[in-house]
Structures are given as C-alpha cells and as structure tokens.
Amino acid sequence: MLTEDFHPDTTLDKLGEECGIFGGFARSGNVKEIIRKGLFKLQHRGQESAGISCGEETQTLVKAKGLVMQALEDSAIEKAEGRFGVGHVRYSTQGGSSAVNAQPYLIRYMNEHVAIAHNGNVEKAMKIREKFEKIGEVFITNSDSEVLLKRIVFGLKKPPSQWTFEEIGTCLGDDFSNGAFSLALALPKRVVAYRDPVGYRPLFVCEAKEGCFIASEDIAFTGLNIEKVIEIMPGEGVEITENGYCIKRFYGQKKECKCVFEHIYFSHPASNIFGRNVYMTRVELGKTLAETDSIDADIVVPVVDSGIAAAIGYAQKSGIPFHTGLIRNHWVGRSFISPTQETRVNKVREKLLIVRPLIEGKKVLLIDDSLVRGTTSKEIVTMLKKAGAKEVHFRLSSPMLLNTCLWGVDIPTTQELIAAVYKEEKEIAKAIGADSVKYLTLQSLKDTFGQTGWCYRCFEAQKTKDENPQSKTLALTK
Numbered sequence: 001m002l003t004e005d006f007h008p009d010t011t012l013d014k015l016g017e018e019c020g021i022f023g024g025f026a027r028s029g030n031v032k033e034i035i036r037k038g039l040f041k042l043q044h045r046g047q048e049s050a051g052i053s054c055g056e057e058t059q060t061l062v063k064a065k066g067l068v069m070q071a072l073e074d075s076a077i078e079k080a081e082g083r084f085g086v087g088h089v090r091y092s093t094q095g096g097s098s099a100v101n102a103q104p105y106l107i108r109y110m111n112e113h114v115a116i117a118h119n120g121n122v123e124k125a126m127k128i129r130e131k132f133e134k135i136g137e138v139f140i141t142n143s144d145s146e147v148l149l150k151r152i153v154f155g156l157k158k159p160p161s162q163w164t165f166e167e168i169g170t171c172l173g174d175d176f177s178n179g180a181f182s183l184a185l186a187l188p189k190r191v192v193a194y195r196d197p198v199g200y201r202p203l204f205v206c207e208a209k210e211g212c213f214i215a216s217e218d219i220a221f222t223g224l225n226i227e228k229v230i231e232i233m234p235g236e237g238v239e240i241t242e243n244g245y246c247i248k249r250f251y252g253q254k255k256e257c258k259c260v261f262e263h264i265y266f267s268h269p270a271s272n273i274f275g276r277n278v279y280m281t282r283v284e285l286g287k288t289l290a291e292t293d294s295i296d297a298d299i300v301v302p303v304v305d306s307g308i309a310a311a312i313g314y315a316q317k318s319g320i321p322f323h324t325g326l327i328r329n330h331w332v333g334r335s336f337i338s339p340t341q342e343t344r345v346n347k348v349r350e351k352l353l354i355v356r357p358l359i360e361g362k363k364v365l366l367i368d369d370s371l372v373r374g375t376t377s378k379e380i381v382t383m384l385k386k387a388g389a390k391e392v393h394f395r396l397s398s399p400m401l402l403n404t405c406l407w408g409v410d411i412p413t414t415q416e417l418i419a420a421v422y423k424e425e426k427e428i429a430k431a432i433g434a435d436s437v438k439y440l441t442l443q444s445l446k447d448t449f450g451q452t453g454w455c456y457r458c459f460e461a462q463k464t465k466d467e468n469p470q471s472k473t474l475a476l477t478k
C-alpha cells in the first residue's frame with residue numbers, strides 16, 4: 001500500500017473526467033471497427049477526444065482531439081490491427097482538455113504493451129502521484145488515470161503478460177477502493193476491466209457472436225449479435241481472452257454508492273444503468289414533480305434534449321399539453337463546457353430555436369433535468385419572453401445542486417452553483433428571470449431510487465464552513 005489515510009476532499013485530483021470506455025476481443029481478427037462503433041454510441045459521455053489502442057502481443061494507439069468520427073476516421077485507424085483492444089471518449093473539466101490527456105494511455109513496460117481506458121475520478125491520485133514523483137517517477141499527463149496505471153506497474157514489477165486479474169485488482173483495491181473507476185486494460189492477448197468497490201460508474205460485459213466486449217453503457221453493444229449482457233457489480237471485474245470471459249470479484253463488498261446523476265443527466269436515455277432504464281426513470285421523475293406542483297400552465301416545453309423524458313412524464317401526470325416549443329440545432333457544439341460565461345450564452349442562443357406560435361401569449365412550463373450555473377436557463381427564459389410568452393415557469397426534475405462532485409461529473413465550484421448561492425426557489429427564479437422555479441425535492445428523489453446505495457452528494461449542502469459561498473457572487477451575464 002502506498003498510502004495510509006483517506007481524506008477525499010483534500011486529496012482529489014482536480015482534473016475531473018466524465019468519460020466512456022469500450023473494449024474487448026473480436027473473433028473476426030480485428031477489433032478496431034467494433035470499438036469505434038461502440039465509442040460512437042458513447043459519444044454523449046465525452047466529446048473532447050477519442051482513442052483506440054489495439055493489437056495482440058503489441059498494440060497500436062490512435063487518439064486525437066475531436067469527436068469519434070473525426071478523431072478515429074478511416075485513415076487514422078488504418079494501421080491499427082489485432083483482436084484485443086480498448087477505447088475511450090473523453091470529457092474533461094478544469095483545463096484538462098489538451099491532446100496529451102486523450103486516452104487510452106499506452107505504455108511499454110519490460111518490452112510489453114499495456115493500455116488503460118478509465119472513467120471516473122480517484123481520490124488520493126494527487127497524493128500518490130506526489131509520492132511517485134518524490135522517488136523520481138515522471139508523468140506525461142495530468143490525469144489520475146496515469147496514476148492508476150503507474151500504481152499497477154509499481155505494484156507488480158513484472159511483464160504485463162504475467163499480471164493476473166487478481167493482482168491488478170489488489171493494486172486497485174488497496175489504494176483506490178473509495179474512488180470512482182470503471183476501467184479497462186488491454187494486455188498482451190487479454191483485456192481486463194474493473195468496477196470500483198462502491199460502484200459509482202457503470203460497467204457492462206457483452207457476449208456476442210462477434211466476441212466479448214465491455215462498455216460503460218449497455219447501448220454501446222447495439223448492432224452486435226448479442227447473446228448476453230451483464231452489468232458488472234461493484235468490486236467485480238471481468239477477464240476476456242480468446243476463450244471467452246470470466247466475471248470475478250477483486251475486492252470485498254462495500255456500501256454501494258451509485259451515481260444518481262448518471263440517471264438524471266449523464267447516461268443515454270435508452271440505456272439500462274444500475275438495473276433501471278434511464279428514460280423510464282426520467283419520465284417517473286417528471287411525474288413525481290407534477291404530483292407536487294399546482295401550477296396552471298398552457299403548455300409543457302422541455303429543454304431539449306435532456307429535459308424531454310421528464311417533461312413527457314410531467315405532461316402525462318398534469319394533463320397539460322406537451323410540445324417541443326424549443327428545437328435544438330444539432331450542429332452547434334456544447335454550451336456547457338465553453339470556457340467563459342459570454343461564449344456559453346452565445347452558444348445557447350445559437351443552439352435553441354423557438355416555435356413562436358406555440359409560445360406566443362402562453363403560460364409556459366419549462367422543464368429541464370438540472371440547473372447548474374443558470375446560464376442556459378436564464379437565456380432560455382429571456383428568449384421565450386421575447387418570443388411572446390405570457391409567463392415562464394421553470395421546473396427541474398432533480399433537486400437543487402448544492403455541492404461539487406468528487407467522482408467525475410463536471411459540476412463547477414459551489415460558488416458557481418446557482419442553488420448554492422441563492423438557496424431559495426423564489427430568489428433563483430428572480431435570478432434567471434422566471435415567474436417561478438420549482439425543484440424536485442431530495443426526499444422525492446430518494447423515494448424514487450432508495451435511501452441507501454446511491455450517491456446524493458451533489459444535492460446535499462457542503463458541510464465545511466469555509467467552502468460555503470459567503471455572498472451572492474454569481475454573475476449571470478446578460
């Protein structure tokens with residue numbers, strides 16, 4: 001063991017990552033096309049970079065900034081061959097978007113190749129990195145995923161072909177058992193994958209006619225001739241060879257802490273994550289929201305695309321007609337990760353188009369999955385009012401976001417979270433220019449998912465005094 005103590009708040013690597021992974025073994029002789037197709041279906045989990053590392057004894061790595069179909073275009077992956085491999089789509093936060101951080105990471109150790117693809121955030125990564133640096137180890141990236149790989153190498157000190165599933169699992173469990181990781185390693189003629197012992201991030205294995213594969217979400221296997229899909233449980237992993245796959249436990253049972261935000265926002269609506277369908281869950285949250293609301297509106301409008309399922313649920317329960325009064329231009333990039341408030345606002349204006357006849361003179365009930373900084377919502381409310389809406393009432397199918405995420409979802413500092421700053425629904429409504437704002441309560445969320453077994457950290461107020469915002473400092477640029 002490299003470390004003795006656990007202080008998640010102080011030891012976090014600040015480079016958060018929400019990502020998607022795909023990997024496995026293809027009987028056909030070449031896994032790259034299957035990995036590329038899988039990553040394409042996981043594109044919503046990361047749009048900054050994409051990569052594949054594949055081979056047999058040795059591997060070829062292809063990775064670049066951009067979307068899957070750009071970064072991994074035909075000419076780029078031409079030279080990648082082999083039946084075993086891992087792939088990655090990446091969405092970093094705080095300044096970590098440079099090409100060097102694109103995954104997978106491929107290393108040569110004792111004349112053999114190992115590649116890692118990682119989704120999640122591991123606490124203590126910085127602390128462990130510092131310990132390595134003190135003994136002269138160097139790092140190429142500033143990602144915690146490289147720390148994970150180095151920790152395994154350091155723990156095993158023998159050729160990767162001799163690393164057993166259990167030995168790798170012990171290295172991960174010893175130092176990162178409180179962290180979030182769903183990760184896969186491509187080794188000589190083998191792929192192994194692990195889900196952290198509390199189960200923050202999802203991980204699946206698929207047996208198909210074409211071979212055996214792992215992925216962050218089950219929808220990534222669509223298109224394969226699927227025979228079986230199994231969700232890997234927390235503390236378990238899978239070993240894939242040319243003879244098939246074997247699911248094994250690598251660490252003892254811990255109290256589960258699955259990320260509830262995977263259902264609220266992050267995962268694809270068609271996915272079945274942590275035993276529940278994401279779309280159906282969002283519809284249910286919308287219905288629950290309507291049950292506790294008494295607003296008399298003319299039309300329910302979702303903030304596309306993330307608010308659609310909840311808005312359908314709300315409309316079904318309340319009887320208020322549902323219309324897509326906002327339509328998204330799918331060719332504009334993401335607004336949320338733009339670097340400044342001004343560019344974020346401009347992106348929202350370019351991204352959303354209003355169907356005026358649906359909105360003019362109406363009391364509009366706008367539904368979104370979550371309110372983070374308030375940038376999107378303020379702009380949408382303004383646009384709807386300009387388009388002639390009589391009133392705009394904003395509803396959220398999740399509770400107030402009051403805290404940052406330590407485990408890989410890009411939720412900014414508490415000082416940037418509109419709910420942490422303004423605290424009251426009335427004040428938040430004023431800040432975004434809406435006639436009213438109403439959130440799903442944390443109790444309702446817990447009633448839907450369960451009191452235990454889930455991570456609700458981002459919806460719970462921060463406990464340490466000094467990190468609470470002292471004043472209303474949020475700048476909602478006009």
Ligand code: AMP
Pocket residue numbers: 265303306336337368369370371372373374375376377409410411
């Ligand atoms: P904001 O305008 O800053 O309040 O952002 C709210 C919008 O961002 C909502 O439409 C959410 O669906 C979306 N969103 C929530 N969490 C995230 C996240 N971690 N990354 C990207 N977008 C998000």
